[in-house]
Amino acid sequence: MSATLWFVIRRTLQVIPVVLAIAALNFLLLHLAPGDAADIIAAQSGGASAEFTAELRRSFGLDLPLYQQFFVYIGRLLTFDLGFSNVQHRPVFDLIAERVPATLLLMVVSIGFALLIGVALGIISAMRHRSWVDSVVSVIALLVYATPQFWLGLMLIVLFSIMFGTLPSGGMMTIATDMSVWERAVDIGRHLILPSITLALFYVAVYARLMRASMLEIYTFDFVTTARAKGLSETRVGLVHAASNALLPVITLAGVQVGHLLGGSILIETVFGWPGLGRLVFDALLQRDLNLLLGILFISSIVVVLANLAVDLLYGFLDPRIVHQ
Amino acid sequence: MKSFLHFWRRFRRNRAALVALFVLLAITLIAIVGPYVYTVDPFEMMGRASTPPSKRFWLGTDVSGRDVLAGLIHGARVSLLIGVAASLCATLVGLIVGAVAGYYGRAVDNILMRCTDFFLTIPSFVFAVVLIAIFRPSVTNVTIAIGIVSWPPVARLVRAEFIAQREREYVLAARALGMSDIEIMIRQILPNALPPVIVVSSLLVATAILTESGLSFLGLSDPNVISWGYMIGVGRTVLRLAWWMPAIPGIAILVTVLCINLVGEGLNDALNPRVQRR
Amino acid sequence: MLKSVNSIAFAATILTLTAGTALAQSCPKTGGTLTYVYHPEPTALSTIATSAVPVAIISTKIYESLLSYEGADMKPKPSLAESWTISDDKLTYTFKLRHDVKWHDGKPFTAEDVKFSVEKIIRPYHSRGKVYFGDVASIDTPEPYTGVFKLKDPVPFFMNVFQPGEAPIMPKHAFDGVDLSTAGAVRKADIMQKPIGTGPFRFKEWRKGSDIILERNPDYWHKGHPCLDQVVLRVLPDGAARAIAVETGEVDLAPMSGLPEAEILRLSKLPQLETSKAGAEALGPNMWLEVNMREKPLSDVKVRQAISLVLDREKIVDVIWYGQGTPARGPIVSANPTYFNKALKPYEYNPKKANALLDEAGYKRDADGVRFKMTQNFLPYGENWVRLAEYVRQELGKVGIVVETQSLDLGGWLKAIYTDWNFNITSTFSHNYSDPSIGVERTFTSSNIKKGATFTNSMGYKNARVDELFAKAAREMDPKARKAQFDEIQQILHNDLPVIFLVELSYTHVWNKRVHGLITNGISMYSSWDSVWKD
Numbered sequence A: 001m002s003a004t005l006w007f008v009i010r011r012t013l014q015v016i017p018v019v020l021a022i023a024a025l026n027f028l029l030l031h032l033a034p035g036d037a038a039d040i041i042a043a044q045s046g047g048a049s050a051e052f053t054a055e056l057r058r059s060f061g062l063d064l065p066l067y068q069q070f071f072v073y074i075g076r077l078l079t080f081d082l083g084f085s086n087v088q089h090r091p092v093f094d095l096i097a098e099r100v101p102a103t104l105l106l107m108v109v110s111i112g113f114a115l116l117i118g119v120a121l122g123i124i125s126a127m128r129h130r131s132w133v134d135s136v137v138s139v140i141a142l143l144v145y146a147t148p149q150f151w152l153g154l155m156l157i158v159l160f161s162i163m164f165g166t167l168p169s170g171g172m173m174t175i176a177t178d179m180s181v182w183e184r185a186v187d188i189g190r191h192l193i194l195p196s197i198t199l200a201l202f203y204v205a206v207y208a209r210l211m212r213a214s215m216l217e218i219y220t221f222d223f224v225t226t227a228r229a230k231g232l233s234e235t236r237v238g239l240v241h242a243a244s245n246a247l248l249p250v251i252t253l254a255g256v257q258v259g260h261l262l263g264g265s266i267l268i269e270t271v272f273g274w275p276g277l278g279r280l281v282f283d284a285l286l287q288r289d290l291n292l293l294l295g296i297l298f299i300s301s302i303v304v305v306l307a308n309l310a311v312d313l314l315y316g317f318l319d320p321r322i323v324h325q
Numbered sequence B: 001m002k003s004f005l006h007f008w009r010r011f012r013r014n015r016a017a018l019v020a021l022f023v024l025l026a027i028t029l030i031a032i033v034g035p036y037v038y039t040v041d042p043f044e045m046m047g048r049a050s051t052p053p054s055k056r057f058w059l060g061t062d063v064s065g066r067d068v069l070a071g072l073i074h075g076a077r078v079s080l081l082i083g084v085a086a087s088l089c090a091t092l093v094g095l096i097v098g099a100v101a102g103y104y105g106r107a108v109d110n111i112l113m114r115c116t117d118f119f120l121t122i123p124s125f126v127f128a129v130v131l132i133a134i135f136r137p138s139v140t141n142v143t144i145a146i147g148i149v150s151w152p153p154v155a156r157l158v159r160a161e162f163i164a165q166r167e168r169e170y171v172l173a174a175r176a177l178g179m180s181d182i183e184i185m186i187r188q189i190l191p192n193a194l195p196p197v198i199v200v201s202s203l204l205v206a207t208a209i210l211t212e213s214g215l216s217f218l219g220l221s222d223p224n225v226i227s228w229g230y231m232i233g234v235g236r237t238v239l240r241l242a243w244w245m246p247a248i249p250g251i252a253i254l255v256t257v258l259c260i261n262l263v264g265e266g267l268n269d270a271l272n273p274r275v276q277r278r
Numbered sequence C: 001m002l003k004s005v006n007s008i009a010f011a012a013t014i015l016t017l018t019a020g021t022a023l024a025q026s027c028p029k030t031g032g033t034l035t036y037v038y039h040p041e042p043t044a045l046s047t048i049a050t051s052a053v054p055v056a057i058i059s060t061k062i063y064e065s066l067l068s069y070e071g072a073d074m075k076p077k078p079s080l081a082e083s084w085t086i087s088d089d090k091l092t093y094t095f096k097l098r099h100d101v102k103w104h105d106g107k108p109f110t111a112e113d114v115k116f117s118v119e120k121i122i123r124p125y126h127s128r129g130k131v132y133f134g135d136v137a138s139i140d141t142p143e144p145y146t147g148v149f150k151l152k153d154p155v156p157f158f159m160n161v162f163q164p165g166e167a168p169i170m171p172k173h174a175f176d177g178v179d180l181s182t183a184g185a186v187r188k189a190d191i192m193q194k195p196i197g198t199g200p201f202r203f204k205e206w207r208k209g210s211d212i213i214l215e216r217n218p219d220y221w222h223k224g225h226p227c228l229d230q231v232v233l234r235v236l237p238d239g240a241a242r243a244i245a246v247e248t249g250e251v252d253l254a255p256m257s258g259l260p261e262a263e264i265l266r267l268s269k270l271p272q273l274e275t276s277k278a279g280a281e282a283l284g285p286n287m288w289l290e291v292n293m294r295e296k297p298l299s300d301v302k303v304r305q306a307i308s309l310v311l312d313r314e315k316i317v318d319v320i321w322y323g324q325g326t327p328a329r330g331p332i333v334s335a336n337p338t339y340f341n342k343a344l345k346p347y348e349y350n351p352k353k354a355n356a357l358l359d360e361a362g363y364k365r366d367a368d369g370v371r372f373k374m375t376q377n378f379l380p381y382g383e384n385w386v387r388l389a390e391y392v393r394q395e396l397g398k399v400g401i402v403v404e405t406q407s408l409d410l411g412g413w414l415k416a417i418y419t420d421w422n423f424n425i426t427s428t429f430s431h432n433y434s435d436p437s438i439g440v441e442r443t444f445t446s447s448n449i450k451k452g453a454t455f456t457n458s459m460g461y462k463n464a465r466v467d468e469l470f471a472k473a474a475r476e477m478d479p480k481a482r483k484a485q486f487d488e489i490q491q492i493l494h495n496d497l498p499v500i501f502l503v504e505l506s507y508t509h510v511w512n513k514r515v516h517g518l519i520t521n522g523i524s525m526y527s528s529w530d531s532v533w534k535d
Helices: A002-013 A015-032 A037-044 A050-059 A066-078 A092-127 A132-146 A149-163 A181-219 A222-229 A234-256 A258-272 A277-286 A290-318 B002-012 B015-037 B068-104 B106-121 B124-135 B139-166 B169-176 B181-217 B228-236 B244-271 C007-019 C053-062 C111-125 C129-133 C183-188 C239-248 C261-267 C301-310 C313-320 C351-360 C383-398 C410-419 C464-473 C479-496
Strands: C033-038 C067-070 C075-078 C081-086 C092-097 C136-140 C146-151 C201-207 C211-216 C230-235 C273-276 C285-291 C325-327 C372-377 C401-406 C425-431 C499-505 C509-512
Touching: A002 A015, A002 A290, A015 A066, A015 A290, A015 B106, A015 B124, A037 A050, A037 C410, A050 C183, A092 A132, A092 A181, A092 A234, A092 A258, A092 A277, A092 A290, A132 A181, A132 B244, A149 A181, A149 A258, A149 B181, A149 B228, A149 B244, A181 A234, A181 A258, A222 A234, A234 A290, A258 A277, A258 A290, A258 B124, A277 A290, A277 B124, A290 B106, A290 B124, B002 B015, B002 B244, B015 B068, B015 B244, B068 B106, B068 B139, B068 B181, B068 B228, B068 B244, B106 B139, B124 B139, B124 B181, B139 B181, B169 B181, B181 B228, B181 B244, B228 B244, C033 C053, C033 C239, C053 C201, C053 C211, C053 C230, C075 C081, C092 C111, C111 C129, C111 C136, C111 C146, C111 C183, C201 C230, C239 C261, C239 C509, C261 C273, C285 C301, C301 C351, C301 C383, C301 C479, C301 C499, C313 C325, C313 C383, C313 C499, C372 C383, C372 C410, C383 C401, C383 C425, C410 C425, C425 C499, C464 C479
Parallel strands: C033 C230, C372 C401, C372 C425
Antiparallel strands: C067 C075, C081 C092, C092 C146, C136 C146, C201 C211, C211 C230, C273 C509, C285 C425, C285 C499, C325 C499
């Protein structure tokens, strides 16, 4: 137990330098960029005097030497202060916080959908190995791997929103303001269908393939042979013995792919006008909203680090050999 | 030559890969000679805006009345070029990092793998977007940015191969003969470690093309050249009026990437026969 | 009662006119919600924080200034000031304020608020504050409802500046405890997000990323107004979705070219909708290619004329801006009812002549047909500007000028153009605003060659006569003489081409015909809408 505890502590401590490195990298990269928030505000106002811009720069602390700005930045991070968005005139933390629910909703629904369908397809493909089902799933997976996600989203809009007119093409809810809670939930659900399918489809393919491969591998193990020898039905062998064991790598992968999912959601949120974090990244970037970008990149990298940590710890508990490595 | 024939015989067995290879060669041919055969300038406002496919414009015109077919042909060049170059870039960095880490082990390995893990931590597409926005979109910068975000998996793979090979007898023998480390890495281990790397970097071409299209779609592409992702982005604004405009370049990407993936699988079958196909 | 309204808005005008003068006193119909759609979302609810379009639209319903305006030529009308006198030497402006005005929080409005707003907030922190109030020597408040502005020198456009978006009067008491010495502290003040104004609508709710709701101010000084119960802004990032919302009647209005041009073109044909380019005359957006004249060959006027000759302005308007604009003839837009110089000829499209001019200037084609190479940037404000850059590159290429396009985001672009002057040509646009001395002068006088000041004379254009004329016009109180000065300026700039004037952009508003009384003056969308009503 103490070895496990020691492993947890050590593994958690290892996260700190990574987090610091991420902060440093983000900070340096973004400061390499020409132009700053003071220029942007001056421009939005249809132009301003040089003194006006200089005054803005001074009041935002953008005239300090770079290393001082960095220390200010790190110091703030330690108190969970992500700074103030000079373009949006609001605290970065608030801006991120209000976008998180939308992105979280989209990501959770997509991942859930992808796991459910992907795992199911994987199990069927493995159990009906080399059947037509298996082939169809493989071909679809190949096609999905080759399809740009955002383009798929556009084509789904063309099909379901423009041609059939059954689903909304963008946004998160209808404009009408007089809706009951239930109507609102249904409304959001309808808006969620296309973006979440678009985002999920790639992962459906990934999980189906992985689930299939990992089940086929488990089929070669002794305990499966034993189970079969005991006369258990093939369905029981497949579902209970093989599938439950094959699930672990799939869930692990889902944890590791959080960063990938976040990247995909930038494009998907842009296509569907989904008011989430991914869109905020892009908007912040175009407006060169340094503090906001730093905040978002920092938070999203932290999320990835934590997801990886969780996966590692999970493995540590399940496979004690790793602890002693 | 003989080994190539051997390889070809194995590769040929995968029918899908074979067909894909020919399609891919055709696309490459179009990319190389197409612009000289079909000489229409893809940026020239030729006709009315947003017209559907017709006799004069086989694939219709875009929002500024430019020939979509010309765009598709010129775009093939850019998409393939960036895909291949970015993959090479990532492979090269991955090879160097992975080889050094795997061969030397210990502290060097530790440091290099920490770096690799660090790069794996940052959400790669977000990272690419940031890099290009800062260093401005040009063909070179887009290529480098995609390379920078895609090398870590290569490094991990190469490292694993090098670790597996470094204690082999032929390596020990080479060391005993007094070969330098660099010689051993390049002359002795690399050829043996290469087959899986070739497969991965061929698949990286596909990923790079997809990434490039996503970046172009967001407007982060070189404004002096036309690419497929850019064409989708242009068509997006008139999705409601002219759905075919974004559909056409998307299909081009789909076909190309599909073929690369299939060829990659074929390469895998031919080069890594130990791994049985399931 | 309405003047100079563009023909497209004519139907609406007739309706308003038949309602007659009674309109000024009472609403034909009261109640209802006007929902308008715009993107991007405002970043604040005060034009002090930024006078970007989305902020200006919403905050002008909440805040008022001393005056309101009528007609495209912006005739001053009472607002917070019920009357005013101007001394003969044009140096003293005395405003008598209304006695019955209350802030949205119930506190009374007085001349102290006016003095405070102008001296402590607008002059230092509004982006044009120094242009408007730089010549104000003092503001006296002899009694609570009188404000006396004393000027150091006469300012011919002084009566133009009291617009709700340009000189919003803010409550002094809301800034208690705010450090007024830095822009940052003022921008972070609570009131920037939770406004307290005197206008016909008061702030109710802001659901970030979705909508802002303003409700009727029951204590509004203009009795019986506003006609509407609510004004709601819906933020929809997707252009096509915005168009559909307008088309289906889910929203009533898409102001200030808030829809993609292709969609505006489509919607303008629908019977239930009204489309108008009128109502933005006092903004006057004008688009051009800014030319860095510091180096050869662009320092040569013949080269600039050649560039002008190969760009087909009609085509740019029709194909790239879907007809939403007018070919430009000079620095002042032709919709300006007072100062546009009608003698200016339209620019010619003639590539042959351009080739001849370039030969004449000594830039002959080399073996590859290339005369010279240069780079271009473009304003990163969206699709159209990319299309324009592609067109410019294409057309200049045909006469042997090889152009390489560089894509920068807004921060990088601003720095390259206005701080580093590191560019050859770039597209950009600028507003005329309500007077050429406010909006035009800043681009063309040599005193505005200032590193780090955005949207100024990045070209390095120096013309002593132009400088002299602008300086005179800024102080000229005789309207005729002033008009003559601006006429001459326009003619010089038309010929000199320090920028390649391309298109007078339009701010096109699309609204449902059930809404009435929107177009009232040259800043219709930046007006209070207190008399706008809905069927």
